[in-house]
Amino acid sequence: MSLLPTTSIAEIAKHDGQTVSLSGWIYHKTEKGKLIFLMLRDGSATIQCVVFKKNVAEEVFARAQQLTQESSCRITGAVRADARAPSGYELDVQDVEIIGMAHDYPISPKEHGVEFLMEHRHLWVRSAKQHALLRIRAEVIATAQEWLNAQGFIRYDSPILTMTAAEGSSNLFGTDYFDLGRAYLAQTGQLYVESGMMSFGKVYCFGPTFRAEKSKTRRHLTEFWMIEPEVAFADHAENMVLQENFVSAIVLRVLERRGADLKTLERDTTPLERVLAPFPRISYDDGVALVNAKYAEVEGCTPMVWGEDFGAPHETLITQQFDRPVFVERYPSAIKAFYMQPDPQRPEVALCADLLASEGYGEIIGGSQRIHDADLLEARIREHGLNVDDYRWYIDLRRYGTVPHSGFGMGIERVVAWISGTHHIRETIPFPRQLYRIYP
């Protein structure tokens, strides 16, 4: 006999009055003498199942008694609306079939510490909040791709094993690659996406990226997922318009479809409802001036001189001035990647922008117009102390029908953390990879 359920618990209302079979896991059990309450979870939702001793066979009641937290089972009963049930519906149980018993499930409904939960991440994902969070992640990823596809973008995947450091400065994870020497895990797919842009016009890559930096904060992972669109003929200003439309579409979709999950997470959605394009823009220069005028208002914030990058407290101060995400544009070229197009009016700054999320979640997008002149690009590669031969193919893109173009990279986990109101980025991915954690 099939173990497949008659219906998912999420659709239980459609079966009011009918007898159904549900398959899932016991989320919680309360025994009250001749009455047992089983909370059954099937991944779509949970439902209270009520077992009355006088209504079922003796062995059925005995099996219900035997069930423990997270044991898997198939429960058959009649669906009925009941105000006393947490979801409004409950199952009047007729039969219980045990599929797999769970003994001493480690995660109880009580509180646990971070270390313990991370050590049991493979089980923690069954908990209500983690479940809601990962559903939101899936919605963000699906929407991001659907939106870009609808705009005429082609998904164009970049390699994960690469020969060189794309942006030079960061530390990379390395591995031996047969007789060809060292290979490195990609820290961005951008350079490769630029080749696709010249082929398809509008492309994006989406996949994991790797940074071996010893960052140890709530905003960092060593392995994170990034979506990187790239558009031919688009300039810096048009790039920002694309970004704000993209981000507001994602937020809107999560509000529309994952309201229940946001509620589970106790997320205040009013700041999210304000995330509508256009987003404010502030220049790097004005950002520095703002910091120097108001640094005393933020704890740990210090004055800065032109040419330095913003620290976490500086970003917080800037985002506090606005009610939605804010672009900080035209940073000094010296602190940005080699491939960014200089501002023709002010060559010391780059045509780039970081998008800072509100409520202190920090940078969620980094983007720029790219250098489209082969000679300038080659000069920049040399200035950064990089090996020109490694970038021959990348420079080639500018030798054969070059066009101005722009693109950006959006960090999925930071976006999910921001939208869901999650303090630490480690909960926004099933298995976070961190400086001091690779298990499980």
Place this chain on the structure above:
RNA sequence: UCCCCGAUAGCUCAAUGGUAGAGCAUCUGACUGUUAAUCAGAGGGUUCGUGGUUCGAAUCCACGUCGGGGAGCCA
């Protein structure tokens, strides 16, 4: 890499240099409306490791291990 903090029962934590404790979880019993049920009872300890100070160390000191928070760097 730097600064700060922590490690005691399965979990979350208490114990002011003087007999190792509680709540939850587990097990046993009672209960026909529980929502983290309640009530009664039971079992459960290399106090992270090594060394030191002391009549006596979970407690003080040194080193180590593991972890947490933050900085820098970034998405």
